[in-house]
Amino acid sequence: MRTRRAAEGDWPAIWPVWEAVVAEGETCMWAPGTDEQSARGLWMLPAPAHVLVMEVEDGPGSTRIVATALLTPSQPGLGDHVALAQLLVDPAVVNFGGGAFGPGGYGTDLASSRGVGRAAAEGMVDYAADLGYRAMQLNSVVAANTRLVALWRSLAFRVIGTLPAAYRHPWHGDVDLYVMHRFLPPGNPAPRVLA
C-alpha cells in the first residue's frame, strides 16, 4: 500500500470511498446522504490541511484508492503541533476477508495477515510524523465500533476522553464518542514529497 498526498484529480476516486463510509453511519460524523459537492468541500481542504490517499495495485500498472485520510492541525496557533486525523477506509475492502487482505485481493504488496484498515492507519500515522506533527488526536471515534477502537489501540492510541451521547447512531441511538491520542515519533521528511 502506498500513502501519498491527494491531488484534486483524485477526487473522483476518493468520492466512492467517502460516500460508502458515510452511508454506513457507523464510523464518522457526516450525515448519510451528504451530496458529492458538499463532501468535496468538507474533505478536500486547503493547506494547512493534508488530504492523503492510500492506494494498492489492482492489476498490472493499475492502482485503486482504498482509503483516504485528512490531517489538519488539531488547534490553531499554539496547538498546531498536534494533528487531528480522520481516516476513511472503503467498507468493501474492510469487510473482505474479515480484516485480512490476502491473495485474490488488490495487490501483492500487503502481507496476507494484515488488514487494509490497519495498513492505511499506519500510513497516515507515518505521514503525520514526517510532516513534523508531535502527536495525533482522533476526536470522534464511535465507542460502539469496537473493532475500530481496537485498531487504534493497537496502534498506540489511548482513549483520553469520552464524550457522552455525542453521536446519533443510526440504530443504537445516542452513543459515546472517544477522543483518542498518541504521541508521534520523530519523522523522516526526506523520502516524501511534502509539497
Added chain:
Amino acid sequence: MRTRRAAEGDWPAIWPVWEAVVAEGETCMWAPGTDEQSARGLWMLPAPAHVLVMEVEDGPGSTRIVATALLTPSQPGLGDHVALAQLLVDPAVVNFGGGAFGPGGYGTDLASSRGVGRAAAEGMVDYAADLGYRAMQLNSVVAANTRLVALWRSLAFRVIGTLPAAYRHPWHGDVDLYVMHRFLPPGNPAPRVLA
C-alpha cells in the same frame, strides 16, 4: 449583562477584546499577534456558527462589549446536537477587582459579587440551550489556567479528557488542555431573536 447575537457591525468592538485575550497567550489557541483581518475570519463565522457578544451599560444609554463567544456544532451531521463553545472575556474586566464587578464598574445591572467572566459564561450556556443544543463542549481549556477551570467546573462542566502537552504555553512550555463537557437543560427559544 446582556447576551445577544453579534452583527457584522459589532466587529470593531469585538476586536479589542479578541486581541487582548489572544495577546496574553494563556487562555486560547490563536497565535499572539494574529492580525485583525485573520482574527475576523477566524471568529465571525457564518451559520451554523453563532457569534455572541455580552455587553454591559457603561453610562446613560451607552453599552460596552466585555465578552464575545463563538458557538458552532462540535461535529457535523450526526454530532451537531453538541455545541462547541469558545468564550473570550476582556482581561481588563476580568482582572478588575479579582473577579467581582462592583460599583464603579461598567454598569449597575451586575451584582457586585458576581464576576463578569461568570456572567458571560452563563449567558453563553443559556443561549446555547435556547438554540436547542443538548450539550456543550469546550475543546481547549488550558489546564494551567486554574481560575478558568474552576469557573467552568462551577458551571457544571466536568473534565472528560486531558490532551497531554497540547498547548505551547508562553512561559510554562507544553501544558495540557482539558476537554470539558456538560449537558444542557431544555432551552426557551421564545424570548430571543435567534435569526
